[in-house]
Amino acid sequence: MPGAGLSAAARAALLQRLTRRGGASAPEAAAESPGRDLSTLPGLRDIEMVREAGAALGLESPYFRPHDGVAGAHSVIGGRDCVNFASYNYIGLNGDPRVAAAAKAAIDRHGVSASASRLASGERPVHGELEAALAANYEAEACLAFVSGHATNVTVIGHLLGARDLILHDQLIHNSVAEGARLSGARRIAFPHNDWRAAERELAAHRARHGRALIVIEGHYSMDGDVPDLGRFAEMARRHDALLMVDEAHGLGVLGATGRGSFEQCGVEPGAVDIWMGTLSKTLSGCGGYIAARRPLIELLRHSAPGFVYSVGLAPPLAAASLESLRVMQAEPERVARLQGNAALFLALAREAGFDTGASAGLGIVPVILGSSVAAARMAAALFEAGVNVQPILFPVVPERAARLRFFLSSEHTEEDILRTVAALVAARDGLRAG
Template sequence: MSTGFGLSASARSALLNRLARRGTAPTAEAPAESPGRDLGTLPGMRDFETMRDAGAALGIESPYFRPHDGVAGGRSSIGGRPYVNFASYNYAGLNGDSRVAAAAKAAIDRHGVSASASRLASGERPVHAELEAALAAHHRTEACLAFVSGHATNVTVIGQMLGPRDLILHDRLIHNSVAEGARLSGARRIAFAHNDWEAAERELAAHRSRHGRALLVIEGHYSMDGDLPDLGRFAALARRHDALLMVDEAHSVGVLGATGQGIAEQCGVEPGLVDIWMGTLSKTLSSCGGYIAGRQRLVDWLRHTAPGFVYSVGLAPPLAASALESLRLLQAEPWRVARLQANAALFLRLARQAGFDTGSSAGLGIVPIILGSSLRAAQLAAAAFEAGVNVQPILFPVVPEGAARLRFFLSAEHTEADIAHSIAVLAAARDGLAALKAS
């Protein structure tokens, strides 16, 4: 007798046992390939195929790449059905705001959809300089440079700034873009325990003297756990050890601080103590791209040397205009930050009351529900989706097996009723899966 997707009960059981052991799962037979053409040896291929086959064995539809019918904010429509949505970075609820859309449309009418070439080759559009000046003012720095991708910003800037004689020290949970930039640079890379400034200082004390330049990189708000660093401590130790401090504010702007200025405002730290501020345009600022804010000398150098800027098309004018208008609205309407933070605090409190493990989340914009097993996380996400709640599971190998979770991005658009309903749905789904397993 076969079960879902043509697998027998015994085959399904064996597959799940392999997954629990983090083994590999065989896929459909394919013609033998020579070693150099064998795609099965690509990095992570076996893990990917194991997770895919496990989902098929359980009849769980992939939660990824679902097409949304309209704007994805605190609520969304997927396949014509309404959902409470926790899978978008629309923290301030500005994506879809008519004023942001109008700014983008006006930029299209004036400049077209594309910059059509690199800014160095084809020249500036006024909106580029206006956006960069506004972002520099937001971070209280001398200058700013915008790139077409947040991920590419970290890769190209870190890859350009550091070389084989240098040292990059970063938090163990730092974003992939920083790790890729460090790899590109050829610098020595050392990861320290998450948010542990004392561990970072020990590493700098042990290794700083052997290297030319040192870069210490942390995030303002960690996207997997929703927790924060002690910015003042990291700024002080960077100066004690003659290191540059870089802070990735991708999930901080519009989320942290009373007015959404970021981790410096949240911690009461003078922004000038940070040498390099990095941020994205795709989250609170409801656009797409990234930026570096810092000293004029650094920005001028990057403008003429960073490969991801010099050799890349410039930021599309409508994207620059939408980010600029979103930043203006964020500053003019501080209630958005207050509502976001209240929603996140409520979600955190109710989740803990329901017995969920929320890890070290500060409850300011991101709250994980840590479930351990990748299968359990996938099952709970599927059950929640069936009940009208859209949340993405974060599974092995993105996180270690044992740390799989559901990751909730809160928005100023969520209501208290949305949050209470969603926690109730999750608790009921968890209890239902537990009862099924016990039977």
């Protein structure tokens, strides 16, 4: 085991360095004036700290590994086939011949790029077809597709809300929502994870002093794999004259009997949510984001949202791939059933083996919480050696006590893949304890 020869004192010191921001020695200063010295950029010390800690442990960085071919339930990394749990290819459509054929046909018809903003240079028919299909999934009046999922939240939230407004969001909300809220200038309040009662207390206490209020939650949280009580949040929004926005990045294709998302999973009418946001890069095998909502909101965004008006339109082959993926998902709900079955099996076996899987619902995402960044990094390295690719999530992305491995399941994983992986987890844990 790399780094196993470290003494207990050395390991404790290393953990302290790994978990204390700014604890690493600063990179050697460049021979530049202070205003031009890029070695003092904020955050650079933290990156160097993590690099030094990994080197001291003898651990290779698990990030930015090149995958040779389609990264699905299996992937080839460094010439070696691995069981892969680091992909959002939930129902196995990235690499599906029908999806690839749709993308190639769009290239033949429209070329690779939209070249400019859709407002400036015009639409491609596939843009409207994709947006109509997504709107239908949410029973919404209209939909608008953006070139980036992250930018969708940033530009939409940043554009819709202002300094007189209020934004309440789950404390585990995605960075893109937090960045959009910061850009808007609205008052921002984070409530404890999935605690609708705490959210309502905050809303009741502050609503009267603000113009508009927006509640933002995720339909399926990517760190914990859990699902909010969507009905409670919808009722709360109505009672307090607030808008409800749900980020479905990890919900579409994962939640509900046919993969329509969190409203199907929770038995809530989709119209109870004012703004549906999602991404095209996961279940839908493309790249970009979308907003599905009532028509006046979509018309406003289409003509004035900076991330749409001043950005290149979604590439036609990506729009075509996402549209075909959505059609396959709707025609083959058995893919969603296989995904959910695999996730439930993995969750049950991991818990039976004594691992902390938090509040995961076992629908597509299962964390294995180890409570130590060093332990998570070592476990990930041991698993990779055993032919299992899974990413560690370390401090400061999560609190040190919540450091974890994060498993993204796919409909294409086999029972053998899952049994092998849990056995490798147990072996890695036992090896660490022995070491």
